[in-house]
């Protein structure tokens with residue numbers, strides 16, 4: 001079809017491909033969640049409902065985009081790892097970042113009332129998104145180690161900080177002053193001696209963050225454990241954390257026939273939520289497919 005004389009402006013839209021043969025990580029982070037958490041009175045230091053809502057939104061993204069093999073969440077952020085050879089949207093950067101960040105955001109809003117039923121959403125939350133590419137497995141391991149180490153550092157600080165304020169009667173200024181320059185051993189000891197808290201008994205969700213992983217399930221195992229019949233390659237498991245319901249409703253499988261055809265080649269998978277260590281080798285050694293070519 002011949003275009004109008006205005007069509008030349010289309011040429012100003014430049015391609016923005018992501019380098020082939022590299023690992024892509026998409027990190028989504030809540031915009032100004034300092035304010036969102038204050039306005040909606042999130043529990044300090046950790047609000048389990050808000051964290052579960054984040055997990056739900058991330059799971060929705062993974063159910064829709066099967067090329068995401070792993071996701072890690074903490075606080076108001078989630079990182080998504082794509083399988084190395086993904087051809088999602090021909091690896092167009094803006095298309096991937098905007099579509100997935102938008103889906104995450106709408107799921108967060110859509111499911112808000114399930115997790116915070118007594119807290120009306122006061123204004124529309126938003127998230128930023130960025131893709132970083134990494135050349136090899138080493139950087140991917142280090143990336144996820146970096147995020148999980150961050151979870152630990154922040155959680156330890158926030159736990160002792162809010163114990164000092166909420167139970168110790170310190171002002172926030174005093175609490176900051178008390179903690180200034182302390183190493184983690186001192187913080188652990190202070191938690192124990194002053195508040196009787198053993199850091200290691202704090203829920204793993206807060207200490208380790210959330211790990212959503214596309215686990216491989218063989219069809220024999222799924223038969224033994226009476227999982228749904230293997231008519232689809234993806235069981236789209238949504239083992240639930242929704243308050244009041246043991247299981248989230250099954251997600252509609254993603255649509256295009258192209259995606260369906262490519263799924264045929266995959267093993268049975270289900271998305272599972274863990275709060276486990278991802279810094280050591282064990283997690284990765286058990287799942288070599290996460291970093292496969």
Ligand code: DGT
Pocket residue numbers: 029030031032033034035037042043044045046047048050051075076
């Ligand atoms: P940004 O990302 O530059 O737009 O700004 P913020 O305010 O989102 O800052 P960020 O992402 O560095 O820090 C996350 C904020 O979210 C931080 O102020 C604490 C808050 N937040 C996240 N999870 C929780 C929670 O479970 N409970 C409470 N009380 N606050 C939380």
Ligand code: MG
Pocket residue numbers: 029
């Ligand atoms: Mg930020």
Ligand code: MG
Pocket residue numbers: 029030031032033034076
């Ligand atoms: Mg933020």
Ligand code: MG
Pocket residue numbers: 029030075076077
């Ligand atoms: Mg953040």
Ligand code: MG
Pocket residue numbers: none
């Ligand atoms: Mg369009």
